[in-house]
Amino acid sequence: MKRLMTRSLRATAVGALALVLVAACSGKSTQTESKGDVTLKINFWGDFGLTQLKPKYEASHPGIKIVLNSGEYNAQHEDLQKKLVAGSGAADIAAIDEGFIVQFRSQADKFVNLLDYGAGKYQDKYLGWKWKQSLSADGKTQIGLGTDVGGQAMCYRTDLFAAAGLPTDRDKVSALWKTWDDFIAVGKQYTAKTGKKFVDNATNVFNPVLAQQPVGFYDSSENLQMDGGPKIAFDASVNTIKAGLSANLASFSAGWDQGFVNGSFAVLACPAWMLGHIKDTAPGTSGKWDIAAIPGGGGNWGGSFLTVPKQGKHVKEAYDLLEWLIQPEQQIEIFKEVGNLPSQPALYKDPAILDFKNPFFNNAPVGQIFSGTAEGLQPQYLGKKAGPTRVAVENVLNQIQSGQVKPDDGWADAIKEADKAAKA
Amino acid sequence: MVSVTSLPEAPGTERPPARKRSWRHRLLRFDLHYTPYLLIAPFFLLFLVFGLFPTIFNGVVAFRNWRLDDPEHAGWAGWDNFAKLLSDSDFWNALYNTFGIFALSTIPQLFLAIVIASVLNRRLRAQTFFRVGALMPYITPVTASTLVFDVVFARDNGIANWVLQVLGYHPDTPLDWHATKLSSWIAIATMVNWKWTGYNALLYLSAMQSIPRDVYEAAALDGAGPWRTLWRITVPMIRPVVIFTVVLSTIGGLQLFTEPMLFEQNPQAATGGAGGQWQTIAQLIYKVGWKNLNLGYAAAMSWALFLIIVIIAAANALITNRLGGGRSK
Numbered sequence: 001m002k003r004l005m006t007r008s009l010r011a012t013a014v015g016a017l018a019l020v021l022v023a024a025c026s027g028k029s030t031q032t033e034s035k036g037d038v039t040l041k042i043n044f045w046g047d048f049g050l051t052q053l054k055p056k057y058e059a060s061h062p063g064i065k066i067v068l069n070s071g072e073y074n075a076q077h078e079d080l081q082k083k084l085v086a087g088s089g090a091a092d093i094a095a096i097d098e099g100f101i102v103q104f105r106s107q108a109d110k111f112v113n114l115l116d117y118g119a120g121k122y123q124d125k126y127l128g129w130k131w132k133q134s135l136s137a138d139g140k141t142q143i144g145l146g147t148d149v150g151g152q153a154m155c156y157r158t159d160l161f162a163a164a165g166l167p168t169d170r171d172k173v174s175a176l177w178k179t180w181d182d183f184i185a186v187g188k189q190y191t192a193k194t195g196k197k198f199v200d201n202a203t204n205v206f207n208p209v210l211a212q213q214p215v216g217f218y219d220s221s222e223n224l225q226m227d228g229g230p231k232i233a234f235d236a237s238v239n240t241i242k243a244g245l246s247a248n249l250a251s252f253s254a255g256w257d258q259g260f261v262n263g264s265f266a267v268l269a270c271p272a273w274m275l276g277h278i279k280d281t282a283p284g285t286s287g288k289w290d291i292a293a294i295p296g297g298g299g300n301w302g303g304s305f306l307t308v309p310k311q312g313k314h315v316k317e318a319y320d321l322l323e324w325l326i327q328p329e330q331q332i333e334i335f336k337e338v339g340n341l342p343s344q345p346a347l348y349k350d351p352a353i354l355d356f357k358n359p360f361f362n363n364a365p366v367g368q369i370f371s372g373t374a375e376g377l378q379p380q381y382l383g384k385k386a387g388p389t390r391v392a393v394e395n396v397l398n399q400i401q402s403g404q405v406k407p408d409d410g411w412a413d414a415i416k417e418a419d420k421a422a423k424a
Numbered sequence: 425m426v427s428v429t430s431l432p433e434a435p436g437t438e439r440p441p442a443r444k445r446s447w448r449h450r451l452l453r454f455d456l457h458y459t460p461y462l463l464i465a466p467f468f469l470l471f472l473v474f475g476l477f478p479t480i481f482n483g484v485v486a487f488r489n490w491r492l493d494d495p496e497h498a499g500w501a502g503w504d505n506f507a508k509l510l511s512d513s514d515f516w517n518a519l520y521n522t523f524g525i526f527a528l529s530t531i532p533q534l535f536l537a538i539v540i541a542s543v544l545n546r547r548l549r550a551q552t553f554f555r556v557g558a559l560m561p562y563i564t565p566v567t568a569s570t571l572v573f574d575v576v577f578a579r580d581n582g583i584a585n586w587v588l589q590v591l592g593y594h595p596d597t598p599l600d601w602h603a604t605k606l607s608s609w610i611a612i613a614t615m616v617n618w619k620w621t622g623y624n625a626l627l628y629l630s631a632m633q634s635i636p637r638d639v640y641e642a643a644a645l646d647g648a649g650p651w652r653t654l655w656r657i658t659v660p661m662i663r664p665v666v667i668f669t670v671v672l673s674t675i676g677g678l679q680l681f682t683e684p685m686l687f688e689q690n691p692q693a694a695t696g697g698a699g700g701q702w703q704t705i706a707q708l709i710y711k712v713g714w715k716n717l718n719l720g721y722a723a724a725m726s727w728a729l730f731l732i733i734v735i736i737a738a739a740n741a742l743i744t745n746r747l748g749g750g751r752s753k
Contacts, residue, residue, distance in 0.1 A: 078714055081492060081714070081717075085492065085719075103492070103493050103717065106493050106494065106495070107492065107493075107495060109495075250689035250690050251690065252690065253689040253690065254574065254575065254578075255578060255579070255580065255689070384493050384494075385493075387715075388715055388716060391690075391693045391695065391715075392695075394693075394698075395693065395695060395698040395699065396698070398698035399698045399699050402600050402602070402603040402698065403600075403603065404603055404604070404698070404699055405699075420514075424712070424716040424718065
């Protein structure tokens with residue numbers, strides 16, 4: 001009896017194994033597509049405001065199906081990089097952030113050259129620097145078309161400002177901090193009055209100041225230039241730390257998010273895309289935020305591109321969709337939906353953007369504020385290694401804040417670490 | 425298991441008469457001779473595809489220049505990647521961190537596991553409850569538990585700091601667990617210990633249950649206390665399992681990745697703290713490969729880690745064998 005059992009067991013096992021093997025081998029072939037039906041997948045992070053646009057495009061383009069795949073910011077970029085190496089599996093349209101665009105631009109051969117499909121006619125519609133950011137080094141391949149730009153402004157808590165005896169009106173607040181030194185002086189007043197911290201983190205002084213410099217970490221021939229812009233930004237940050245203004249909360253960490261709710265800081269450098277994060281993180285602070293001009297004026301932080309990886313099976317259809325998405329009507333709809341500011345300056349004159357007021361931010365005219373900074377921008381070259389270099393210098397600032405490095409030794413450390421990152 | 429062990433008896437018991445050699449007989453022969461191989465094949469196939477091939481491919485990449493951000497700069501690199509490793513302060517720092525966290529996690533963990541196992545081996549009320557309870561941390565997804573521990577070890581309003589305060593430790597500013605090497609190592613080692621102590625305890629427990637009772641009775645008659653019995657009888661008698669857990673913990677500890685990665689306030693950086701205080705080798709490999717986009721160098725690091733693990737695991741097994749009084753081979 002036992003013998004019989006084991007035999008039948010064995011037979012079952014072999015059968016099951018055969019089934020598994022057959023199933024494993026046939027995974028691909030069972031996935032048939034009915035002819036003429038094209039599925040286009042778009043990979044992005046956060047909210048690109050595409051949910052409303054998807055059914056619209058599908059209705060006007062029978063036979064096309066759009067799949068929206070929203071993921072985590074870093075994960076999406078890493079995933080795209082891996083798929084490019086593997087040679088298959090990338091989405092039909094992949095969004096790429098400004099922080100990663102140089103990395104992918106130098107692999108331009110893995111993307112469809114949008115100029116081949118006639119994207120050249122949009123060049124004049126875009127902010128000049130935005131168009132250049134996704135252009136390959138030889139200027140012959142355009143890998144992506146811009147969606148939004150960040151711009152720069154300073155978000156502040158009107159209730160906390162009022163409690164500290166500071167003005168709350170956005171024009172008066174803007175007038176308080178023409179320069180970053182003024183900004184630190186205001187911070188000292190706030191901290192002296194309330195005993196609370198003023199900014200979330202010194203790195204969020206470093207980044208906006210650096211974005212305002214004509215040259216960032218790297219010059220256009222990819223040489224690390226620490227003595228120019230980075231030095232100015234670093235000094236401003238160290239002064240902020242020395243004045244005791246920083247709450248030392250790492251951006252996008254859990255503690256940072258709690259900080260929004262608890263009022264651990266009163267100001268935050270905010271590009272257009274940050275507004276959504278504040279609103280989602282601390283819905284209870286609705287109406288308590290307002291937006292003033294950024295000290296020093298201007299600068300850009302972030303913004304994205306839509307690209308078409310070459311390995312896609314429906315490259316032509318993907319380009320058609322991409323072209324449709326960057327048309328003014330769609331860009332304005334995205335702005336209204338999620339607040340992402342278009343990168344085509346002609347749209348800034350559009351009443352839909354010009355007159356838009358955000359109730360969460362005390363009815364601040366966000367369209368006007370951000371488009372103003374984006375238009376007056378000095379384009380800054382972002383080197384291939386700008387991302388890791390930024391992390392390296394931010395880490396030095398974090399070490400100063402946690403007391404592991406003396407403020408006066410910080411700059412020497414920053415040079416050393418940036419150099420290491422540049423050579424990594 | 426059953427089918428393999430029952431094989432040898434089969435030919436004698438079920439041989440059919442010679443003239444009736446039919447397809448049925450041939451099927452049986454096939455079953456006897458080849459089925460075992462067929463049954464173990466899936467593992468080896470999977471191992472070939474997901475184990476051996478990547479290891480070898482990785483070895484090849486280790487000798488090449490492969491930068492994602494610089495596709496032109498490709499080709500054979502010879503020993504360059506390995507030479508760079510020797511003078512890379514980041515690598516040595518990561519190695520130091522890895523061993524530090526490894527020591528803080530493995531040693532207390534296995535020690536505690538033996539003690540817990542010996543307690544569970546006694547007659548207890550609600551025995552099953554305690555045994556299952558010991559395994560709970562093991563089945564908790566590591567991401568979930570790490571995120572919870574991240575809150576425990578938070579600088580402001582963290583439970584760990586509250587406990588320290590209750591115990592009478594009152595610093596001027598709350599202890600920033602992320603700031604220094606020692607504090608961050610302790611935090612990460614705590615996460616590892618929490619997860620694996622129960623698992624190892626259950627392994628020890630199952631081994632302990634196969635120790636004959638009369639050995640303990642004899643020891644008790646000779647006046648050995650529970651502590652002495654544990655170290656003089658129990659541990660030597662479960663030596664194979666101890667060696668097994670030591671090797672497994674070594675491999676796991678030296679490959680530590682998720683905990684340090686999620687302990688980071690900005691996982692994007694993968695630097696293991698602002699000054700690399702707790703960056704482990706696995707984390708550094710990830711950073712070099714996918715943040716610095718230097719796949720060749722990352723592959724060389726992976727191979728170096730592989731060799732280090734082999735050496736340390738072998739050494740640990742040897743030492744444990746000796747410690748357990750393992751002269752009698």
